[in-house]
Amino acid sequence: MPRDTLTTDRIVRTAIELLDAEGLEGLNMRSLGERLGAAATAVYWHVKNKDNLVMLAGDEVWNEIELPDPETTGWRTAATAMAHGLYEMAVRHPWLVPAMGVHLMYGPGKSRHDDHGLAIYEKAGFVGADADRALATVFMFVLGSTLGESATVALTRRLRKDGGDAEEQLRDTMAKTGEIAMRFPRLRARGETFTENDYGAAPDKSFEYGLQVILDGLEAQLPGR
Amino acid sequence: MPRDTLTTDRIVRTAIELLDAEGLEGLNMRSLGERLGAAATAVYWHVKNKDNLVMLAGDEVWNEIELPDPETTGWRTAATAMAHGLYEMAVRHPWLVPAMGVHLMYGPGKSRHDDHGLAIYEKAGFVGADADRALATVFMFVLGSTLGESATVALTRRLRKDGGDAEEQLRDTMAKTGEIAMRFPRLRARGETFTENDYGAAPDKSFEYGLQVILDGLEAQLPGR
DNA sequence: GTCGCGACTTGAACTTTGTGCAAGTCCTCC
DNA sequence: GGAGGACTTGCACAAAGTTCAAGTCGCGAC
Numbered sequence: 001m002p003r004d005t006l007t008t009d010r011i012v013r014t015a016i017e018l019l020d021a022e023g024l025e026g027l028n029m030r031s032l033g034e035r036l037g038a039a040a041t042a043v044y045w046h047v048k049n050k051d052n053l054v055m056l057a058g059d060e061v062w063n064e065i066e067l068p069d070p071e072t073t074g075w076r077t078a079a080t081a082m083a084h085g086l087y088e089m090a091v092r093h094p095w096l097v098p099a100m101g102v103h104l105m106y107g108p109g110k111s112r113h114d115d116h117g118l119a120i121y122e123k124a125g126f127v128g129a130d131a132d133r134a135l136a137t138v139f140m141f142v143l144g145s146t147l148g149e150s151a152t153v154a155l156t157r158r159l160r161k162d163g164g165d166a167e168e169q170l171r172d173t174m175a176k177t178g179e180i181a182m183r184f185p186r187l188r189a190r191g192e193t194f195t196e197n198d199y200g201a202a203p204d205k206s207f208e209y210g211l212q213v214i215l216d217g218l219e220a221q222l223p224g225r
Numbered sequence: 226m227p228r229d230t231l232t233t234d235r236i237v238r239t240a241i242e243l244l245d246a247e248g249l250e251g252l253n254m255r256s257l258g259e260r261l262g263a264a265a266t267a268v269y270w271h272v273k274n275k276d277n278l279v280m281l282a283g284d285e286v287w288n289e290i291e292l293p294d295p296e297t298t299g300w301r302t303a304a305t306a307m308a309h310g311l312y313e314m315a316v317r318h319p320w321l322v323p324a325m326g327v328h329l330m331y332g333p334g335k336s337r338h339d340d341h342g343l344a345i346y347e348k349a350g351f352v353g354a355d356a357d358r359a360l361a362t363v364f365m366f367v368l369g370s371t372l373g374e375s376a377t378v379a380l381t382r383r384l385r386k387d388g389g390d391a392e393e394q395l396r397d398t399m400a401k402t403g404e405i406a407m408r409f410p411r412l413r414a415r416g417e418t419f420t421e422n423d424y425g426a427a428p429d430k431s432f433e434y435g436l437q438v439i440l441d442g443l444e445a446q447l448p449g450r
Numbered sequence: 451g452t453c454g455c456g457a458c459t460t461g462a463a464c465t466t467t468g469t470g471c472a473a474g475t476c477c478t479c480c
Numbered sequence: 481g482g483a484g485g486a487c488t489t490g491c492a493c494a495a496a497g498t499t500c501a502a503g504t505c506g507c508g509a510c
Contacts, residue, residue: 005458028497029498041497050498098327100373102323106402107405108408115410133434140366140369144372151326155328180332183333186340187340187343209362214366217445230487230488254467255466266470270487274468
């Protein structure tokens with residue numbers, strides 16, 4: 001029986017927990033070590049450095065996404081399901097998309113996902129590089145859509161940490177946003193319908209709308225109508 | 226004649242320069258101070274803290290985007306131009322999109338851009354919340370599309386800073402990526418066409434493809450055909 | 451069994467960086 | 481010319497990433 005030792009796997013899983021709870025800038029090696037019941041620096045034997053750890057974590061989470069079979073449901077249903085799977089995963093791990101802008105993510109997890117995505121669009125009738133482009137179109141849209149959510153999560157976390165006045169500061173931020181918006185006619189027109197959770201409530205509907213519009217557009221590209 | 230004093234404006238412009246040159250994690254208050262010819266902490270009189278500075282910078286850059294007039298060119302041309310403007314701006318400032326995932330960006334610059342975007346889609350025939358959704362669809366796609374570029378820039382900068390072996394490490398990274406890809410049938414099939422600058426060359430074409438597909442999809446939503 | 455070696459862990463220490471603070475300097479207005 | 485506010489500075493501290501030399505543990509060879 002080997003000594004109760006750290007493994008890269010356990011480190012990555014714990015890092016993901018910490019990232020989910022504390023965000024990208026909340027993750028630090030000391031608390032990671034504490035959570036693992038080890039010295040902070042013990043991690044460095046298993047993982048090159050923090051950037052590397054984030055990359056490992058940022059690949060691992062792609063494994064959470066279920067891969068629907070396009071044979072049984074049709075490609076469009078499968079594509080929708082996969083887009084939703086990605087969206088929900090990215091919202092569950094709000095550090096992922098920002099991290100993808102700083103570290104090139106690649107690895108078995110993302111590759112598994114990409115490969116299946118290609119399968120779906122090839123099944124739809126896209127050939128060669130067109131399948132890549134179709135996949136990328138949906139993909140980039142989904143990732144972009146989660147940016148706002150990530151920022152909101154990060155903001156509320158920061159406010160909560162700053163002190164008890166999270167509510168007040170959030171209201172303050174919203175007020176300033178609104179005030180600026182008033183200077184622009186179309187934004188002002190919307191301001192009258194605005195509620196403070198505009199950033200929190202709208203995205204879901206907007207995401208679904210955009211996704212279906214994009215799939216419409218892709219469908220129109222297919223040769224067989 | 227007032228003393229040659231710092232202004233928020235000059236601070237923000239210098240911060241943008243530094244962000245462009247060194248990236249999000251390369252920006253630090255000491256070198257910013259040095260560049261400004263002032264003590265690092267002098268900045269704190271004008272700006273609350275670093276996060277705040279990044280938010281100011283992250284709003285300012287939106288002013289670089291030209292706003293095409295949909296009356297003279299037609300909405301679709303205008304929408305395409307605006308999407309390109311945003312894409313190029315985001316590539317010029319590769320720290321922007323990652324930062325948008327961590328800080329809620331808002332301010333006069335982004336508002337100006339958003340307002341004009343709404344004008345274009347309203348001109349196209351989208352009414353009320355549909356204009357917001359149409360704009361958001363294109364928008365999120367563009368932002369998502371720049372993520373990969375941002376990451377590549379950040380990676381090469383990190384490699385260059387680590388030492389002279391940037392080339393070697395980049396090749397190493399690519400090799401590992403390829404090796405993993407080999408385990409998945411569709412990725413492997415592509416691997417044979419792969420060149421090392423796959424990440425650098427493909428995006429442009431892919432972006433244009435996706436953008437036009439999305440505009441097709443949006444056009445199909447319009448009542449008057 | 452014990453010796454040795456490689457796998458793994460630890461604690462101390464160094465460095466970088468964000469930021470608060472008290473003291474300073476400069477300008478303007480009375 | 482003095483008072484007060486606008487702005488700047490240097491010092492100092494704390495948080496966090498990382499290195500390193502010195503451990504400790506367990507297994508296989510003799």
